[in-house]
Amino acid sequence: MTFIYNTAAEMSIALAAKEVSAVDLANEHFDRIADVDGDVHAFLYLDKEGALAQAKDVDAKRAAGEKLSPLAGVPLALKDVMAQRGIPTTCGSKILEGWRPPYDATVVTRLKEAGVVILGKTNMDEFAMGSSTENSAYGPTHNPWDLSRIPGGSGGGSSASLAAFEAPLAIGTDTGGSIRQPAAVTGTVGVKPTYGAVSRYGLVAFSSSLDQAGPCARTVLDTAMLHEVIAGHDAKDSSSINAPVPAVVAAAKKLDVKGMKIGVIKELGGEGFQKGVSERFNEALEELVKAGAEIVEVSCPNFEYALAAYYLIAPSEASSNLARFDSMRYGLRVGDDGSRGAEEVMSLTRQAGFGKEVKRRIILGTYALSSGYYDAYYGSAQRVRTLIMRDYEAAFAKADVLVSPTAPTTAFKIGEKADDPVAMYLNDIATIPVNMAGIGGMSLPCGLAAEDNLPVGFQIMSPAMKDDLMYQVGGTLEAALNSKWGSTLMSQAPKLGAK
Template sequence: MSIRDSAASMAAALAKKEITSVELTNQHYQQIASTDKDINAFLYLDKVGALAQAELVDKKRLAGEKLSPLAGVPLALKDVMVQKDVPTTCGSKILEGWKPPYDSTVVSKLKAAGIVILGKTNMDEFAMGSSTENSAFGPTHNPWDLSRIPGGSGGGSSAALAAFQAPLAIGTDTGGSIRQPAAVTGTVGVKPTYGAVSRYGLVAFSSSLDQAGPCARTVLDAALLHQVIAGFDPKDSTSINQLTPDVVAAAKKLDVKGVKIGVVKQLAGDGYQKGVENKFNEAIAELVKLGAEIVEVSCPNFEYALAAYYLIAPSECSSNLARFDSIRFGLRVGDDGTRGAEEVMNLTRQAGFGREVKRRIILGTYALSSGYYDAYYGSAQKVRTLIKQDFDKAFAKCDVLVSPTTPTTAFKIGEKSNDPLAMYLNDIATIPVNMAGIGGMSLPCGLADEDNLPVGFQIMSPAMKDDRMYLVGGALEAALLAKWKKPILDFAPKLVGSK
């Protein structure tokens, strides 16, 4: 039993009583203690709560109680998901020190399944970014190369997995914030169908795009976690009232004979790093060997997805972030008895929000303002329709669609932080999925020749057919593992531990 094992192996060792959850939890805290000065994946560690949960699971197991498959396994929680009495900041100064008075539905489900929540992970402020550099609490570093970004917004969760600080994590994905961090850290991340996982207690950025999902080091681990967090929730008015497809069985099937896989023509070429395209094409060749049928599909409107996204998401965020008003929770600045409410609100939001958040609030306010609404927000909504139609046509011809997850491997910290447009381009291949509300997965498909950094392979499946991406992902992962002879993270440089 090692902290490098899969969550499924840890769960098996726990079930056989080879290790207790308290021991397993402590091993992960030791790894965090020795590596997180370098990585900065965690914003808060809830040792008391985690060890109490671990102890409870151990007691139940000793008493012979029936437990959930992942009971006793540790997890890292993205700091955008509220957990009762545990500080939740969303990577923002405006929420520093705030302790939510309730659990999100995802957290309730994790707790009920006996999963041990180690702490809260770092992220771009309010999930706006692709590098975790927009966190008010400093950037997270990629375990493959500490001078590089771990992706974003969920860079804390992906780095924690790649640094073996946790075998499971929760992310949220509005334009790629689960899949892009997974791609650049050699881990697995899944954005489920919109509405498959409850948004109750997920701090809203862009409500029509936000979706929480599982992050892990293997496809099966992601499926096991997916099964725990998915399902109808009456507390979320956009929750889908249907049974969750059997993603665990799909991940275990390892058979893609006759599965029709569409390669999206538009998600390649200009702007895509050579090594990324090579590894993607090698993965396609593996799928052919496994008996899958490859077809090329054209989605001409994907070209406009990025532009539409950077109108829709800021528009929704300008409305959602109005709740940070210095009145009901979080920061209040300048309330010295001489200033009125509006001035205090203005000063609080100036001091509490970072540059990217302000940029998006202003952009959204503009796109929604009278006189510009039709030209910007209205046009973006039409593009959304066209993207949905592209997907519908493509899925009429194939079971899943595939592409590289990101155009490049992990870039250097600071390289793009002063160029918003260059930063936004990271999401070019992940955004269409959010616009249509369908499922998307990223799993590692090799190391780019130029820089020996991980490359992500994206699989997209129609709404509520999330099992299809697990089917293809599981089979591809097994084929690649047989080729490499060891998991991709075994190729990463050894972490030296804290300086």
């Protein structure tokens, strides 16, 4: 008897009924990790001691009859972009190797307060820059559906840990699709909440006006339960929204979309999208129609500039944010032999500590922000951002939520696009507009592509502060597809490991 294949909601019920202890549940997951993570490489660090102490604490409180949060005792995998006190936090970079933060990110504080058991830190593209987790300084993560393929990025470790049943819950961060695209290519669920819904305090900054942490799981309901734990106002993040969190768990359970208008974005489909991706997407639309929703077509003509604008704004903000890695206060220091000045040590440290993609983006951002080019590049990109927000505003006037495939293709082979940055950036074409406008976005699985038997992601976008709407539509679609297939998509995932 093992619980690792159950949902977090089921684990929560079993824990409350004392059918399993939090300690046993954590150990089952550590056993699974020991069995399969040699192949998957989802984790960079395991905190067995801390996790078991947390689990023991939850069990003691439950035995004493204390009222606990629904996810108390449920294990979670934490993306290595989040500071956790005393636990190595690398952000996938050599420049932070061995750094142990002296404080907890607000997300971590909330997880601990809810009794969620943090198993360890998951692999990612260095500083969250990438769509494949190949840019990690610690080696790539492998997609549990096909170990020769990428698990998406930047949060490939988190998505792979879910698909490999190493954890039922995970935390991701999404700057241009880093939660949703990994969810899409691993057959799991990932949500980028409205910008400002989840605190960024303690999240290693990449592009501050786009970065947003969010929940990942194998079902829409599990994702919603985690959303309610981590979301909410935080005085430590000045861009945090000071308003009640939408009731996303109730929305995920509604299973009703009668009379809802669902807008299909014309520009995010068709040419450039893999045939099997479009087929599964269209079938999912039919399920929503059967459930009583009305499909309308909407046009967002400025989305064609979103990718270009993103690859100016994000590197610009990154070039400024990553200036903090200067070898003075924490992290790597190279070449300090007493003969070199601070600037030289700084330059040598950054040469040794940053990987190729990070250097590429810092230089691109430095260029876009430099005098003489600022208006043409960064300024124009900010104007495009306004146009994208206007497109969404017009589209949401015609529809309650908007939908598209999450990614143009299924998981590609490790190494296939590593030497072509522009081709790699095209992965994010359908996810980036959401970050530019700061609205909510979800990816959930809608089947396997016929040509390669790999998962396809269905993206649902909801207006800012109305994250409950995407959970309502996502929950309904998931239930309809499961009933059509007679099982969940994840139950078809390959069995991994020796056990």
